[in-house]
Amino acid sequence: MRCLLALTLIAVTNLTVSPAHAQRNRAVVPGTGTKIDYVGDDFEDEGWNFVHNHPKSSREQDERLRSPRGMATNGRWNEGPERGQPDQIQVVDTPAGGLPGSEKALLLRTLRSGIPGYNSRDVQQDDLIANLPNRLGGSIPVGETPSFTVRVFLPPAEQWENRSGPHFGIRGSATTITTEVKSRGLFGSRSETTNEPYWPGMWIHFRSETSRKTEKDSAYIAIRGDHMGRDYRVKEIEQFGWWTFGMSFTGDGSVHYYAKPGVEDLTAADHLDSKYPYSYHARSFRTFFFNSCNFNDGRSWSTPFVIDDPALFVVNSRRVESIVARRKASDEKRIAAKKQMEEKRAAAKQRAQEKWAAAKARQQQSRQQGAAQQQQTANGRGNSRTR
Numbered sequence: 001m002r003c004l005l006a007l008t009l010i011a012v013t014n015l016t017v018s019p020a021h022a023q024r025n026r027a028v029v030p031g032t033g034t035k036i037d038y039v040g041d042d043f044e045d046e047g048w049n050f051v052h053n054h055p056k057s058s059r060e061q062d063e064r065l066r067s068p069r070g071m072a073t074n075g076r077w078n079e080g081p082e083r084g085q086p087d088q089i090q091v092v093d094t095p096a097g098g099l100p101g102s103e104k105a106l107l108l109r110t111l112r113s114g115i116p117g118y119n120s121r122d123v124q125q126d127d128l129i130a131n132l133p134n135r136l137g138g139s140i141p142v143g144e145t146p147s148f149t150v151r152v153f154l155p156p157a158e159q160w161e162n163r164s165g166p167h168f169g170i171r172g173s174a175t176t177i178t179t180e181v182k183s184r185g186l187f188g189s190r191s192e193t194t195n196e197p198y199w200p201g202m203w204i205h206f207r208s209e210t211s212r213k214t215e216k217d218s219a220y221i222a223i224r225g226d227h228m229g230r231d232y233r234v235k236e237i238e239q240f241g242w243w244t245f246g247m248s249f250t251g252d253g254s255v256h257y258y259a260k261p262g263v264e265d266l267t268a269a270d271h272l273d274s275k276y277p278y279s280y281h282a283r284s285f286r287t288f289f290f291n292s293c294n295f296n297d298g299r300s301w302s303t304p305f306v307i308d309d310p311a312l313f314v315v316n317s318r319r320v321e322s323i324v325a326r327r328k329a330s331d332e333k334r335i336a337a338k339k340q341m342e343e344k345r346a347a348a349k350q351r352a353q354e355k356w357a358a359a360k361a362r363q364q365q366s367r368q369q370g371a372a373q374q375q376q377t378a379n380g381r382g383n384s385r386t387r
Contacts, residue, residue: 026250026252026254026274027248027250027254027256027268027271027274028145028147028248028250028256028315029147029246029248029258029266029267029268029270029271030147030148030149030246030247030248030256030258030266030313031147031149031246031265031266031311031313032145032147032248032313032315033145033147033313033314033315033316033317034313034314034315034317034320034321035311035312035313036136036311036312036313036314036317036320036321036324038135038136038324038327038328039076039130039131039132039135039136039311039312040076040130040148040309040310040311040312041072041074041076041077041106041309041310042102042104042308042309043091043104043105043106043308044102044103044104045074047073048072048073048074048091048104049072049073050070050071050072050073050077050085050089051070051071051072051073052070052079052085052087052089053068053069053070053071053079054070054116055084055116055117056070056079056083056084056085056112056116056126057069057079057080057081057082057083057084058082058083058084058114058115058116059081059082059083060082060083061083061114061115062115064115065081066116069081070084070085071131072131075131075134075135076130076131076135077089077128077129077130077131078129078131078134079127079128079129080127080129080289082127083113083114083124083125083126083127084113084116084126084127085126085127085128086108086109086110086126086127086128086292086302087109087110087111087112087126088107088108088109088110088111088304089106089107089108089128090106090107091104091105091106091107092104092105092106092107092306093105094306094308095153095241095242095306097241097242097262097263098151098153098242098263098308099151099263099308099309102308102309105151105153105306105307105308106306106307106308107304107305107306108128108168108290108292108304108305108306108307109292109301109302109303109304109305110125110126110292110293110294110301110302111294111298111299111300111301111302112296112298113125113126113292113293113294113296113302114296119296119297119298120296121295121296121297122295122296123163123165123166123293123294123295123296124293124294124296125166125169125291125292125293125294126291126292127289127290127291127292128289128290128292129173129287129288129289130148130287130288130289130310130312131287132286132287132288132312133286133287135327136320136323136324136327137323137327139175139284139285139286139287140284140285140286140314140320141283141284141285142174142249142250142251142253142282142283142284142285143251143316144314144315144316144317144319144320145248145249145250145251145314145315145316146248146249146285146312146313146314146315147246147247147248147249147312147313147314147315148172148246148247148288148310148311148312148313149244149245149246149265149266149309149310149311149313150170150244150245150246150288150290150307150308150309150310150311151242151243151244151245151263151307151308151309152168152170152204152242152243152244152245152305152306152307152308153241153242153243153305153306153307153308154204154219154237154240154241154242154243154305155240155303155304155305155306156240157217157240158217159303159304160206160208160217160219160303161206161294161295161300161301161302161303162208162210163206163208163294163295163300164205164206164207164208164211164214165205165206165293166203166204166205166222166291166293167203167204167205167206167219167293167302167303167305168203168204168290168291168292168293168303168305169201169202169203169204169289169290169291169293170201170202170204170245170247170288170290171199171200171201171202171224171288171289171290171291172199172200172201172247172249172255172285172286172287172288172289173197173198173199173285173286173287173288173289174197174198174199174200174249174255174280174282174283174284174285174286175195175196175197175198175282175283175284175286176195176196176198176253176280176281176282176283177193177194177195177196177283178193178194178196178280179191179192179193180192180194195283196280197286198229198277198278198280199224200223200224200225200247200255200275200277201223201224201247201291202221202222202223202224202245202247202257202259202272203221203222203223203224203231203291204219204220204221204237204305205219205220205221205222205233206218206219206303207219207220218236218237219236219237219240220233220234220235220236220237221233221234221235221236221237221259221272222234223257223272223273223275224277225275225277225278226275226277227275227276227277227278227279228278228279229277229278234257234272234273235259235272237261238261239261241261242261242262242263243259243260243261243262244259244260244261244262244263244264244265244266244270245258245259246258246259246266246270247288249282249285252281253276253280253281253282253283254274254275254276254281254282255274255275255276255277255282256271256273256274257271257272257273257274257275258270258271258272259272288310288312290305290307290310292305
């Protein structure tokens with residue numbers, strides 16, 4: 001009997017699944033579901049432009065939100081309130097080996113990170129943020145299983161900023177619910193529930209051969225973060241060039257991280273890890289963004305990374321697709337109204353010009369007639385004198 005009980009306990013024990021393994025089983029490959037074209041970009045528009053609106057915001061460092069914030073003219077990207085946007089945001093020819101059919105991509109690089117006008121002489125970062133909250137009118141519940149993907153071009157080692165540490169971030173913005181117990185003195189305590197934002201993601205770290213105990217240039221991917229929010233290394237970058245990154249957010253509140261060399265779509269084999277960063281369980285996905293990091297001394301440009309085809313996907317997409325349909329219809333009405341107004345203004349301007357031209361012609365004709373009459377009068381006087 002004891003032997004049978006022991007065997008039963010062993011069987012049950014072997015069937016127990018660890019939380020990390022359970023998270024891994026629930027992981028969803030980024031790019032699964034419906035692509036939401038209303039968010040993201042391919043950078044192929046010839047008129048693509050970013051208006052910087054300097055000086056940058058630096059609320060994270062000095063509580064200064066400097067409006068108006070920088071914004072892409074297509075409305076898809078913006079400067080964040082916490083930190084400024086990279087100094088160089090420029091559409092460039094797609095580096096070799098990029099996505100098939102891609103002709104343009106976006107170069108991200110910064111020089112004056114941190115507080116405007118102040119060289120802090122430490123590592124600072126600037127952000128380019130997908131304008132998802134404004135485009136969709138809010139965040140996406142994790143129960144709808146949102147994810148995003150992006151292709152990132154890692155330049156040759158000799159083009160990296162000569163510094164060991166984080167150089168580029170691929171990040172998501174999420175919220176959770178936190179409860180804090182506050183004392184009420186003699187009247188006991190009360191609980192306050194708040195929406196708490198947090199920013200999990202992946203960092204590309206560089207090891208410079210000029211650093212101590214480093215034999216050659218290399219790079220690796222670190223995840224933010226573990227249950228304490230600490231960064232940890234997950235994958236060596238054995239080749240530079242194009243990489244594909246992605247993150248997904250699932251209904252259990254966990255975050256899933258994926259990466260692979262090349263530009264092919266992500267698969268289950270590219271799963272790096274799944275975590276509850278800071279021990280938070282995500283409730284909603286707000287947006288995704290990219291960090292450019294440099295040593296803020298006013299001279300050191302950050303490493304020139306190029307991104308292409310950042311895209312949003314949603315598995316349970318019915319609600320989001322409905323929002324997008326309404327937004328597109330509203331956009332079309334606004335564009336039509338704007339076009340109609342421009343046509344009215346052009347027609348009014350044309351009528352004004354025609355009216356002015358007619359008045360000028362009448363004025364010119366009147367002057368000519370007056371001159372002719374004066375000439376006739378002068379001629380009549382001359383004739384009377386000769387008589």
